[in-house]
Amino acid sequence: MTKFTVTFDENECKGCELCAVACPKKLIALNLEITNDAGYNPAGIGKMEECIGCQSCARMCPDCVITIVKND
Amino acid sequence: MTKFTVTFDENECKGCELCAVACPKKLIALNLEITNDAGYNPAGIGKMEECIGCQSCARMCPDCVITIVKND
Amino acid sequence: MGKTHKISCAGFGGQGVMSMGQLLTYAGMIDGKEVSWVPAYGPEMRGGTANCSVIVSDDPIGSPIFDKGITTSVVMNLPSFRKFVPKVASGGSIFVNSSIVSEKVDRDDVNVYYIPVNDLAKELGNGKLINIIMLGAVIEIDKIVESESVIKAFLKVFGDDKAKFIPINREALSKGAEVAKTLKK
Amino acid sequence: MGKTHKISCAGFGGQGVMSMGQLLTYAGMIDGKEVSWVPAYGPEMRGGTANCSVIVSDDPIGSPIFDKGITTSVVMNLPSFRKFVPKVASGGSIFVNSSIVSEKVDRDDVNVYYIPVNDLAKELGNGKLINIIMLGAVIEIDKIVESESVIKAFLKVFGDDKAKFIPINREALSKGAEVAKTLKK
Amino acid sequence: MAKIIMKGNEAVAKAAIIAGCRYFFGYPITPQNEVPEYLSRELFAAGGTFVQAESEVAAINMVYGAGSAGARVMTSSSSPGIALKQEGIGYCVAGEVPCVIVSMMRGGPGLGTIQPSQGDYNQATRGGANGDYHIPVLAPGSVQEAVDDVKEAFEIADCYRTPVIVVADGLIGQMMEPVELEKPVKTRNTAPKSTWAIGYGTREKPNTIENLVIDAPACEQKNIRFFKEKYAVIEQNEVKYEEYMMDDSEYAFVAYGTTSRIVRNAVNELREKGYKIGLIKPRTLWPFPQVPFQNKKIKKFLVAEMSMGQMVYDVQLAVGDKEKVTFYGRCGGIIPTPEECAEYAEKVMGGGQ
Amino acid sequence: MAKIIMKGNEAVAKAAIIAGCRYFFGYPITPQNEVPEYLSRELFAAGGTFVQAESEVAAINMVYGAGSAGARVMTSSSSPGIALKQEGIGYCVAGEVPCVIVSMMRGGPGLGTIQPSQGDYNQATRGGANGDYHIPVLAPGSVQEAVDDVKEAFEIADCYRTPVIVVADGLIGQMMEPVELEKPVKTRNTAPKSTWAIGYGTREKPNTIENLVIDAPACEQKNIRFFKEKYAVIEQNEVKYEEYMMDDSEYAFVAYGTTSRIVRNAVNELREKGYKIGLIKPRTLWPFPQVPFQNKKIKKFLVAEMSMGQMVYDVQLAVGDKEKVTFYGRCGGIIPTPEECAEYAEKVMGGGQ
Amino acid sequence: MPTTVFKKPNGLTDKRMHYCPGCGHGIIHRLIAECIEEINEIDNTIICAPVGCAVFIPNYFTYDSIQCAHGRAPATATGIKRVHSNKIVITYQGDGDLASIGMAEIIHAAARGEKITTVFINNGIYGMTGGQMAPTTLPGMKATTAQTGRDLERNGNPIRVCELLSTLDGPAYIERVAVDTPAHIIKAKKAIKKALQYQKAGKGFTMVEVLSSCPTNWGLSAAKAMEFVGEKMIPYYPLGIFKDVEEVE
Amino acid sequence: MPTTVFKKPNGLTDKRMHYCPGCGHGIIHRLIAECIEEINEIDNTIICAPVGCAVFIPNYFTYDSIQCAHGRAPATATGIKRVHSNKIVITYQGDGDLASIGMAEIIHAAARGEKITTVFINNGIYGMTGGQMAPTTLPGMKATTAQTGRDLERNGNPIRVCELLSTLDGPAYIERVAVDTPAHIIKAKKAIKKALQYQKAGKGFTMVEVLSSCPTNWGLSAAKAMEFVGEKMIPYYPLGIFKDVEEVE
């Protein structure tokens, strides 16, 4: 199990990429495969195992799309 | 002839006594004998010869009642 | 229709003309009359003059103001004298504070009473009483309200804590009335 | 009464739907028709969608807006597809940007044309031309205005300094028209 | 209760306190200054708050806040000051915020004069804020009526969740007359605060005072609801007027406020001369009374106003025949005399004695 | 001149420049933003000045200043923004300051919606500032008419030294239509600036723009002068309306602005069905046209507005018989369709075919 | 045991915000909700929405709320707070709302020491109405009413609101923060929380100015817009505490 | 040969001023007229009257003039100056007018660097309307809307306008002076003249705040009122230059 689980509410994401830019590990990118109801490509995390749980992504997200769980 | 002539437009004076207070030589007082059209006792100067021409009285007068002439 | 008094009280700011009008108004109500009091207001007051219009009437009061047609005019200073004397109705009364107004009324269709209220107040030892003295004269002559009603009105206008001043005010009223009697036509 | 085209152009902000509508409007005027153009405005634009309503008519235009009763609908993205497809009049035409809208129109009383304008624009080497290509298709099918008039309108809408782009736009118009011909019903 | 003598403005202020108003936000302007002055002294003692706002604009928006919070709240001003409040009044209307606005009219237009006038009839009854709306407008003609109207205004405001305007003129504000302060007024039903006022909502069902209705259909529905559920009911229930000597009248003065008391004297005068004339005195300017104008015996309705003629249009509409409506007015701070009104009436009536 | 296609707001802005307006003071508000935006770009080039004011209040008071200084000056806004300007408009009236105010109405009341509406008819025609006054109100129904009206508005403003309101709705502001910008308008006499405008006086005879008229008699005289010398003349000379298919009509729609073009289509539709119906289209809302309503052949006047009914009262007054006036309205940003108007008319006309 | 370390705070509703992608308003909404939750006032807070993009605030918070007239939120909040003196009252205002039309109201609320908290969103533009110049638009920055960029001679000088208000006696706390980076967001949250705590303690007027972005009207991507905040806005509008009654200097 | 060393300046009319005896307005009127005469602009000056006791200004100056709406003189002056860019434009405003209702207008005129001169008469009271509290009423000072004296908790804090405006970039010159003594009057005149000269030179917005008296509403004799200015007002509103673009510090 990864140390952190970062999940995205894909339906609410507006694809602004602020999270992607904020991630110090550059783990986040838009998923161009999916277009949500509002017409956006939602963000998603690539290598979850590299996540350091810094919450930068979540803090930057204007739409509260991101939830972070610490797995102890 | 006095060094300065200080004249008061008695009809315009409102008797506020600001000139009297301002005069360093205390030369000015209201003339209780006269009541002008507006119902005020106008100011006047007592001992003109003691006037030092400092203009303090005129500067304080809100109603431009005072004219000062220097007699050379 | 019954009698309607149209009273104008005018003077400088500190002379108590406004409260004189209010005392008349209150006393009128106590006497069961219809009453109204209207002040002049606004920048016309600048320069320190003040005046009010009082109606004491047996009938309901329509317009509480009147420009001309004054039945009782009190003029406490020169500017008021000049302004209001021409506005008094024929047959009306004019009460002049002759302590400070030296001019005389130049009309013969009115009754004029010269009351030296400042001097009379000095006699009473209280310069502030000029309005009450004048009021005493006014009601003595024009019978607008009962003198006892003025006394009752006193506490209403000035507040209950002024009760201690009632005797001196009573005295002032009488003083005014006395002087007026001597002038009665 | 003559023919009245009620055209709706809708899509994302950058797709040029507003200017597409303006080109139609100008071309209509050049063709001697009565014309009007109305944008949707205000916060409904937030989120990046844009649309406008164009009328090209033989008769004076009363209301320049129409909620339903669209005769020609251009939908350049999914939200527009969902919003406008139900508002097209029976017998009307719907032009869908099939490059990015994968849904299909579920009505059989309208004529639907799926034009992959993004792909076609890429073929022309200029992704910005999607609106012109679509316009080519629209006028080929619905004969709203003359294609030459659209070219003339071009400078009016975009300004004289854009003259150098006329050839490529002419090409884009033709491209759209060609594809449309193959789809004509 | 015994009568006391009070200045109109102070009586208005006192009446508000008696009506349970504990919040006042206002800005000085002659001839209503005694309202804020009195309340600045008395409201704190009554457990409330007085704020001298930085402007009339701020004042009405403070009122919007306090009213939204479910409190009885008042502001007062005079002509140009009321003009500045228009946008805020519109917000109170749209947000359905109960509040009372006292308008002590002076002579206009613009800065004008501070003397009494009735030139703000349109300002009060036709608005000046945007959109379709009405505001109940009460028009007292004496200090007593001013007191009664202020108290009633709070009831109406709460019942219909609407601003209410009490419109008087500088004379009523400035004069002193005997008045009975404690006369009770009709109470009305009101919705519990928990259903609408902010500060009384819950996390599950928060209360919101809304002004934006971004979707046109919703905005239209709101307008229709206002007209059907609010304004129609107010027109039904809240219209008020008085008649004087109207039983056998063939002519009728129509006047409100200060003018009505002047005209009343004129009626007396004319009656003595044998004229069959009376007075219709609207006590609400909106809703404007209709019934007294259906009186078919009346040959002419003589509208008298301290303005160039503003109520006259409402009278024409109510009468339905412009020919029957005449107008006499003084304006710009001039108060007509009973005599001139009577003289005017005699001219209109001709040999109508 | 060739026609070009322009957005209403930009055409209004351009028309102002053509009319010689070099000063604009305004504050952003939808749906009129393209007016200030266009002028912020073009006015400097034309040798003038654009100031984005800090508020609508500031904007109208800047207009008051520039107009007082003898310049052609304009402001524009929409519903709640116009409400905020009321006091300043009153100052322009009282100071006799020529200026043009463009009002692009949106749905109200309060913040409301930004969609088009005609709910500000009262706001424009009845004022909302204090005192007795009128303001000429021009009501265009197309981009072309908006251009013509703005140009005419400057002429009227200068001739009578009065603010003039051009009242349109968001639709006219937002839409594009073919328009001819250079159509000339009637010029009118104006007083030389030296006689009144500030900056043109002399030490011996300074020019002053006054608003205070502290003495009531002087204030009354000023009011009387305005009504006699200004408003009566404007009523005489400046009333404007159009008739469509009225020659043989037995029924008449009455509509202005956007609604008039919609109703025009309805008239066409109904004529095809054989109804004898036409359209009276007021082009000035004050002065409100009287003549077309004296038409005795008309059985019913069908007033149509994008509001809950505001012009309807002016029509009732003009017709003189309320029974003959009916009303159909949509509001809150909803634009009626020709079809629904026609349907409504058919109901009113019954078998009137 | 897994623990949730970051999630949408209580106090926000489930409605999707209408803000453009990457707009700073969403971040600031969340910060307010987090702070109110942390000071335990979720059920005791009233929020005053401005006219501006944030006019839809009532949709997004579970607090009681009101839509104020443009610029007048401080006056309306005054009315509310005088009635509900024990509740937390917040005004949320844009730069057009607060610094242009509402200048008199904010100054006087501050001078009165009105016990409210103003969250002032400085995005240098009129967002809602489509990009007109704001009092805080930077010199040279483009707006639809300053299309060649703000020119100080033509368009006047930008206003620094914190500096202005901190000359007054009424404010208890004034700080300027930004939301361009996670680090700044952490500071922004601290500032808002402190302001709210001061309000709760009845210390006086409090304001936090938040430098934010408007990607749509700036014509920048959300990420570039945040860079602009860091590179252009912060140098012109320095971050920091401008007034703190508790800090005896 | 006798020379007149002091007389009523040109630029004032012969009308008797309606101001109360000893009111500072008259002094300040004269100073303005003297300065305008000295900078040779008698025939090129426009003065904007406020709503307040000075509303009658058109009666007293020979310049073209206008009566502005309450508080809006800076906006109206903006409109005038934009048309008459070569004329001297003055606004004359009281503390109610400028610092209360007109706060937004003065701040924005200052921020725009509007090339006008504002003479701001701070007499700590609403004179015209009969003595209500002004934003500048001192703590403890009585007013008809603060009858037991201004209480900071109830009535808020006074506003120091020079300090406030000098945080802005637009102003070229801001000074506070007083007219309580002949010496202060000499300084006041210098300040007004400098402000007008700066305007003439197109340097930007200029303002002189003048501490003045209102004997009538303060309930003091004219002389006692001037003492009050010196003893109470000056300590609270310190005299001096708050901004001078020419003074490189």
Ligand SMILES: Cc1ncc(C[n+]2csc(CCOP(=O)(O)OP(=O)(O)O)c2C)c(N)n1
């Ligand atoms: C009285 C009034 N004037 C103008 C408007 C139009 N208006 C709506 S929002 C807005 C400005 C919004 O800008 P800002 O306050 O900076 O908020 P943002 O949208 O940038 O968050 C304006 C001018 C209005 N609704 N009411």
Ligand SMILES: Cc1ncc(C[n+]2csc(CCOP(=O)(O)OP(=O)(O)O)c2C)c(N)n1
């Ligand atoms: C919109 C508006 N609000 C209020 C007033 C009433 N008013 C006239 S003068 C004044 C205040 C004057 O005080 P200040 O500006 O300090 O001038 P001063 O008389 O003390 O010189 C007020 C509130 C008004 N005329 N217009």
Ligand code: SF4
């Ligand atoms: S918590 Fe930090 S490391 Fe993990 S995805 Fe978010 S930003 Fe990247």
Ligand code: SF4
């Ligand atoms: S910041 Fe939020 S809304 Fe933006 S892309 Fe990331 S998850 Fe989506």
Ligand code: SF4
């Ligand atoms: S000039 Fe000086 S000394 Fe002479 S009277 Fe005046 S104040 Fe006194």
Ligand code: SF4
């Ligand atoms: S200062 Fe002027 S008005 Fe006052 S008493 Fe002296 S001369 Fe008269």
Ligand code: SF4
């Ligand atoms: S317009 Fe600007 S401020 Fe408004 S929601 Fe969009 S990005 Fe945010």
Ligand code: SF4
């Ligand atoms: S009221 Fe005060 S400010 Fe006004 S003129 Fe009188 S003393 Fe001067």
Ligand SMILES: [Mg+2]
């Ligand atoms: Mg903004």
Ligand SMILES: [Mg+2]
């Ligand atoms: Mg003052």
